[in-house]
Structure formats: C-alpha cells, structure tokens
Amino acid sequence: MKRSFILALSILVISSISLFAQEIPPDSLYLGQTPPGNVPQIFNLTVTNGHRACERITITTDGKEIYYGELNGYTPSSYRIRCFKYQDNKWQGPFNVFEGYIAPSLSINDSIIYMQNNIFYTYYSMRTDSGWSVPAKLLSSNQRMHYFQRTNMNNTYASSYYEGSPTDGNISKVIVVNQDTILQSLGIPLNSSAQENDFYIARDESYIFFSRNTTGGAGDIYLSFKRNDGRWTNPKNLGEPINKPGYSWEYGQFVTNNNKYLFFTSGGTSMSTYYTYWVRIDNILDSLRYTNFAPYLLNQIPNQTDSVGYNYSYTFSDTTFFDDDGNNTLTYSAALSNGNALPTWLSFDPASRTFIGIPSVTGNYSIKVTATDTANEKATCTFTIKIENPVTDIADDEQSLNDYKLFQNYPNPFNPTTKISWQSSVSSWQTLKVYDVLGKEVTTLVDEFKPAGIYEVEFDANKISSGIYFYELKTSTYCEQMKMIVLR
Structure with a gap:
C-alpha cells in the first residue's frame, strides 16, 4: 500500500x-x-x-x-x-x-x-x-x-x-x-x-x-x-x-x-x-x-522426528539463547517439560549442547532446555521429539519435512550487509535465493544438502541498488519468502 x-x-x-x-x-x-x-x-x-x-x-x-x-x-x-x-x-x-x-x-x-x-x-x-x-x-x-x-x-x-x-x-x-x-x-x-x-x-x-x-x-x-x-x-x-x-x-x-x-x-x-x-x-x-541481565530465548529449537532403533543426535546452536552479559556465562541442562528426568534412552551433554541416544519405544517427548547465567537467572526452551516406528516414520515423512522456519533478516533495513537465518528439523536439499520486486533472481545464497540444524548466512548488497527485496527458502516440501530493505 x-x-x-x-x-x-x-x-x-x-x-x-x-x-x-x-x-x-x-x-x-x-x-x-x-x-x-x-x-x-x-x-x-x-x-x-x-x-x-x-x-x-x-x-x-x-x-x-x-x-x-x-x-x-x-x-x-x-x-x-x-x-x-x-x-x-x-x-x-x-x-x-x-x-x-x-x-x-x-x-x-x-x-x-x-x-x-x-x-x-x-x-x-x-x-x-x-x-x-x-x-x-x-x-x-x-x-x-x-x-x-x-x-x-x-x-x-x-x-x-x-x-x-x-x-x-x-x-x-x-x-x-x-x-x-x-x-x-x-x-x-x-x-x-x-x-x-x-x-x-x-x-x-x-x-x-x-x-x-x-x-x-x-x-x-x-x-x-x-x-x-x-x-x-x-x-x-x-x-x-x-x-x-x-x-x-x-x-x-x-x-x-x-x-x-x-x-x-x-x-x-x-x-x-x-x-x-x-x-x-x-x-x-x-x-x-550495570546490573545482571537475564538470558533469553533468541531462536526456538525446532521439533524433532526420529525412529525406534535409529541413532538420534541433535546439537542445538549456541545462538539459541542470548545473554547480554556474554554467552560464555551460560550453562545448560535438560529435562522433560514436566520436570522429570529425560527418558533412559536419551542423554544430554551440556558442554556440547548435544542430545544423543537410540530410542527403544515410540512416543512424544516434550523436552525443556534451561540456560542459566552466573547470577542464577534462567531462560528456557521447550521442543518435542517424536519417535515413531520405522514404517510409520516413512509414511509421515512429508509431515516431518515441513518443520522449517525462516527468520526475519537482521538488521533490516540494512546497508550493506545483513544476516539471514533459518532452521530445519530434518536433513534436506535447501535453496536460499534473493529476488527483486519484479521477481528477478538477484543471487543464490544456498543451494545444497543440509542436515537438521540452525543456519545463518550473510547477504552483501554492495552491488545492488536500494529498495525492497525478497529472500526465499525452498525445499521439496516447503517454501517461504520474507521481505528485506536495502537502505542507502
């Protein structure tokens, strides 16, 4: 308008x-x-x-x-x-x-x-x-x-x-x-x-x-x-x-x-x-x-899907939580969202922020990760691990593949660089492209197979004019586009 x-x-x-x-x-x-x-x-x-x-x-x-x-x-x-x-x-x-x-x-x-x-x-x-x-x-x-x-x-x-x-x-x-x-x-x-x-x-x-x-x-x-x-x-x-x-x-x-x-x-x-x-x-x-700042959740951990009998491994990004006093002040812990211990098949390594295990039964597990700073201030993130039978997992593969999220670039507006981040709960071939307002492709930032995780790329607009542009994340089952502004 x-x-x-x-x-x-x-x-x-x-x-x-x-x-x-x-x-x-x-x-x-x-x-x-x-x-x-x-x-x-x-x-x-x-x-x-x-x-x-x-x-x-x-x-x-x-x-x-x-x-x-x-x-x-x-x-x-x-x-x-x-x-x-x-x-x-x-x-x-x-x-x-x-x-x-x-x-x-x-x-x-x-x-x-x-x-x-x-x-x-x-x-x-x-x-x-x-x-x-x-x-x-x-x-x-x-x-x-x-x-x-x-x-x-x-x-x-x-x-x-x-x-x-x-x-x-x-x-x-x-x-x-x-x-x-x-x-x-x-x-x-x-x-x-x-x-x-x-x-x-x-x-x-x-x-x-x-x-x-x-x-x-x-x-x-x-x-x-x-x-x-x-x-x-x-x-x-x-x-x-x-x-x-x-x-x-x-x-x-x-x-x-x-x-x-x-x-x-x-x-x-x-x-x-x-x-x-x-x-x-x-x-x-x-x-x-000059007093302590509590940490906060910056990027939501995506929901996960895996199968009984398969090795499960997931490391959440060090940008999941943010502390204005410095992220090196944070320590991590994990439990079920109701406060109970993790299931016996699942372990969590706080130093590497990694979950590993071989699930033995099907089920939906609501996991809560807690980040704690040196002043004992806390921030939490809750996500779900869905464990299915291998056959069911294949049948529901389309649903699990749709668990992606594209974030707004930051800063926006920007001159000349900005960062674009996204997350996916499964491995897939992913493309990230930039288009002008007429739909003409400006550049391809990503075009490769990527495992599940949180990703970030930098876009440099030095060679393009100011104005409104769109960036698009696309997989075989997902496509999302967001607007960004180059402001000279």
Whole structure:
C-alpha cells in the first residue's frame, strides 16, 4: 500500500521564538511542584470536571510549556490536549490547545507537536507566530500507529499497537522507502509475545521505557538499553514502587530533557484512580544499566522426528539463547517439560549442547532446555521429539519435512550487509535465493544438502541498488519468502 510520509517536519528550525527570551527560575520548573525522589509522586495537573490527566505529557526544552492530555474514560467521548505556559514570571493556564487529540509529543526543537486521536491516527501541528497550526494527518493513508516520536538521530519510532488490532503491538522503527511506510519491529527481546504499546525512546536512543501487558491484562513499565551492536538488552521490569502490584496499569512514559525525571500514568480498574506521576529516574538508569541481565530465548529449537532403533543426535546452536552479559556465562541442562528426568534412552551433554541416544519405544517427548547465567537467572526452551516406528516414520515423512522456519533478516533495513537465518528439523536439499520486486533472481545464497540444524548466512548488497527485496527458502516440501530493505 502506497503511503506518503512527511519526513522533513521535525528538522524545521524555528528561530527567534519569544518564549525563549525569559529564563525560568529553578524553583518554578515543573509548575513549581517539589521534585520527587525514588518514590513516584502525583504530578498535579488541572483537569475538566469528570476527566483525568492520562497518557503521555511533553515539556519544551526550556521547561516553559507543559502539554498534557485529559480524557473522560477509555474509550473517551471527551478528550483534549491542554497546556501550561510560563509567562510574565508565573505559570498561566491551563489552556485548551487541541480538542479531540491526546498523547502530545514535541519534536526535537519544539517546532512541531505530534498527537493522536482515539482511533490511533497520528497528526501534527506546526508552531506559528500566533500559536499552533490546525492539526493535519501525518500519513495520507489509513495507517494506524501509537505514540509516534522522533529522536536526535533523525529516526522515527512508533508502536504498531492500536485498539482492535488483529495482532499485539510491537515497538517499531518507522521506515520510508520511496512511498512505502513500514513499521519495522525492533524485535526480541524488546518485543515479545505479549503486547508492547506505550513507550518513550531517549533522544540519543540509548534507552527505552515501554509498557508490556502482563498476564491478566495489567501493564508494567520496562527498561531496555541499546547495545553497541544496535540490538536491545533484555528488558528489566522497573518493579515497585513505580509498578504497582495487582491489577494496575503504568504507561504514558515521558522523560525530561536532562534524563532526570520519568513521567507516567498509573491507574487501576476505576478512572478515579488514574493520575500522572513523576519519579526521579537518573539513578535508576545508572543502576539497571550495570546490573545482571537475564538470558533469553533468541531462536526456538525446532521439533524433532526420529525412529525406534535409529541413532538420534541433535546439537542445538549456541545462538539459541542470548545473554547480554556474554554467552560464555551460560550453562545448560535438560529435562522433560514436566520436570522429570529425560527418558533412559536419551542423554544430554551440556558442554556440547548435544542430545544423543537410540530410542527403544515410540512416543512424544516434550523436552525443556534451561540456560542459566552466573547470577542464577534462567531462560528456557521447550521442543518435542517424536519417535515413531520405522514404517510409520516413512509414511509421515512429508509431515516431518515441513518443520522449517525462516527468520526475519537482521538488521533490516540494512546497508550493506545483513544476516539471514533459518532452521530445519530434518536433513534436506535447501535453496536460499534473493529476488527483486519484479521477481528477478538477484543471487543464490544456498543451494545444497543440509542436515537438521540452525543456519545463518550473510547477504552483501554492495552491488545492488536500494529498495525492497525478497529472500526465499525452498525445499521439496516447503517454501517461504520474507521481505528485506536495502537502505542507502
């Protein structure tokens, strides 16, 4: 679907704006409210009767304008963006600025403000001499997204979450190639099988706060740091007192320009419990950056099929689990998924990550592999070994041959190289080819017989132009194609 995207908005420089002429005294910052310590405090914002101050707020770089949303419920029938301004040596307002919009976010130089309506369309308004322009839709198409924001790195981010979406939301980078707008997920471990929705990414992209809905529907705030290789660390739950126990949601994150205070919304099952809070966060950032990271599952072990009386051997890849503190810290163990010992015919060597044995009876075995780091933090992966009679195994061979998985390349978009990985539970002849948008073959990366396992190849796009390409994994019984983007 073709989409137009306004890229130049946030680099517009507004000069000689009158609000920068007068400095705000330190004791008048943040509406003159007493700054909190490590325990969240309510940040008092004036609201219309029957409304609550919810979703993210945003503050200008000089601290003189504070924008926030108020709404009368979820889903709201009345909602707007309001603003306090520091003028004539005092705070004035609040003023109603944008009716029918919430979740404001200012651009880097405060010249543009982004917002969304209650059906998750993103709008923008430009600062003028007389105030703000009439909000205009950011995308010409019906692309919906959540919490659009821009960083100092000239990158744009949003969550793919929206109310009624057929899939759970992922925090994504907004990519534009020609006239196509793509929400590229930031991948695991930042995104998970749960729902990631509200978020705040640091202007220098060094960290990200985000909300993840937990089992039961409530949501907690997590923190992840950007690694030197561009990936994100395994998120850490901020815990109490920021995340409240029980059925409570913490969301709507915003961090001040000096990385000192985190603002967020918190509430439970009644709208009367919802408030905007703030808490000092710089010490928490420093602390969590240098404490242990738990390992996580990066690549699922494929299900296995074998026959009674035949030698079974399988080694899972050293990229199955990942530890931000270093994979050399991991030790491995294996058992049945119910905690019982492995069947007598099957043994596991932790040093080589290898299962071996000669199955004596048919059956389905659910195996759980556990990776443990030096701080005793654990990650697990469960897969199935199906043992059949030799005749049955031949009859069901087509089914077992279909147990393949092709993964999204990383990084994506990329320039000039990216890695493509896949896994198969059986041996087969496999081809991996790259095609352009017209279906013309660009190159063949793999064309050979491969045993069961997890594989990875590097694709170098130095000799091709930027644009959208497709890579295809094919066997005699399986074919899957995925899209990748070369971005110069």
